[in-house]
Amino acid sequence: MNSLNNEILTFIKKASKRIKANFIINLSIVGLKYLLCLILCLLLISLFITFPYVEEVSFGVLAVGLISIIIYGFIKSPDKKKVALIVDSKGLKERVTTSLELINEEDSISIAQKNDTVSYIKSFNIKNNLKISIDKKQILMVIGLIIICSITSFIDTSAKKEANSIREFNKYQQEFIKKIEEEKKLVEKSEELTEEEKEAIKKILEDAKKELKESEKKLDVNKTLERMEKKLEDKKNEAKSDKSKAVIEKTQKNLLDEFNKDKEESAKKDLNKLVNELMKKKEGKELSDAILSKDKEALEKALGKLKKSLGNMSSSELNNLSKALANAANSMDDENLAEALSEASNSVLDGKLDAESLKDAIQNSQNNSSGNKPGDKSGEGAGEGEGSGEGEGQGQGQGQGGQGNGNGNGSGNGQGGTGWDTGNNEGNKNDLDNKKGEQIYIPGREVGKDENLTGNKNQDGNSQTIETENGFNLDGNKINYDKVIGDYTNSALEGANNSNLPESLKNLIKDYFEGLN
Incomplete structure (x- = not known):
């Protein structure tokens, strides 16, 4: 059944x-x-x-x-x-x-x-x-x-922090290795490049890939990318045809455009964090002001003064300074700057400071924050000031030297050190010193005194005062109206860039002052 x-x-x-x-x-x-x-x-x-x-x-x-x-x-x-x-x-x-x-x-x-x-x-x-x-x-x-x-x-521990750093580094490293592999394929398929150019570029990319795989920290990866960028730049300059140059430039952009933008943004954030930490302690106030000024001489002077003052500080003051440096080091993305700050934090407790290495690390971040490539150096600027009075009396002074700044007043160029560190930095923004415009009279300034000159006098500079017995001289001087606006613009933009203001407010300030020019 x-x-x-x-x-x-x-x-x-x-x-x-x-x-x-x-x-x-x-x-x-x-x-x-x-x-x-x-x-x-x-x-x-x-x-x-x-x-x-x-x-x-x-x-x-x-x-x-x-x-x-x-x-x-x-x-x-x-x-x-x-x-x-x-x-x-x-x-x-x-x-x-x-x-x-x-x-x-x-x-x-x-x-x-x-x-x-x-x-x-x-x-x-x-x-x-x-x-x-x-x-x-x-x-x-x-x-x-x-x-x-x-x-x-x-639960957060030092071992977990280190593990997270390794994870982030591996991800960062593999990201660029993958990009290089993709660009190698594009270079191989390119019809604008000669076979010789293809082989040269592929070798540069292959060498960079090998170095990236051997890198053990983010700083090594960044240095490898900077060397690769310099080699590609050299090949672009050597290229005979415009089409070849365009292909190499596109390769550079695909590989390094995002890297350079991130590096610039990261450097700005690092400097802001460092300045904020230093300003919290009176012992670091002068150094923070020097960093904000972006003046090399001011930075060197502030670090030198800080180093000398360590011997006169109390243990409490040394501890405050050490904590500020340690807090800044812990929040840095730049490994080189973080290491320099960490070493400084430990050494100041003993009344010591390696001012030179700290200065180099800070200046490197300042260069990165300005979008300068490795090898770029600040140019030498020039400034001059003059004063004149009514009547036959006249006061005149000139100072030459000065330091070029990040806003690019005037123009400057410089060449880096050895290896890949060559380049130049030029600026034409707000170049009001050389523009002719309406002259305005500013009362209350003495005539012909060195301290009232709009330029800065260095050892090679000079000032002159011509006195006359006849004539009626009024205190004051004449100055280009556009230059006054330019000085205020530069000061405002620099202050905004170094502040923690929202990006929209920074843009509003920028638009306002640009409208005055």
């Missing part, structure tokens, strides 16, 4: 699904409990030992573990005989087990037994009798472990 056999087997199949589901669910909960215990151990270890990818490893363990448990559950789930025994234990009194053994028998006794079984299983409610039951204690343990793991993952 095939119909009896089919009914019994169909019943066992339905019951089997329910029983297997219950088995796999409970097995998964128990397995999840042990997996979470393992993950918790990994997280605890990562608090004390640098483990860069502990989160990824933890999720990997969880995913692989759960998949393995489910597969194991299907393999070890109850077969037909065990299902029949479980069903019989719910009130069928071994009818299903016996009928399963007689499934291929067609004698009258077997048929009678199977008919009896079928009559009982028709009234058997599988959902009510074979409920999916879950151990609540196991569930509570799993929830508790999840909470503990979550809390542990948010």
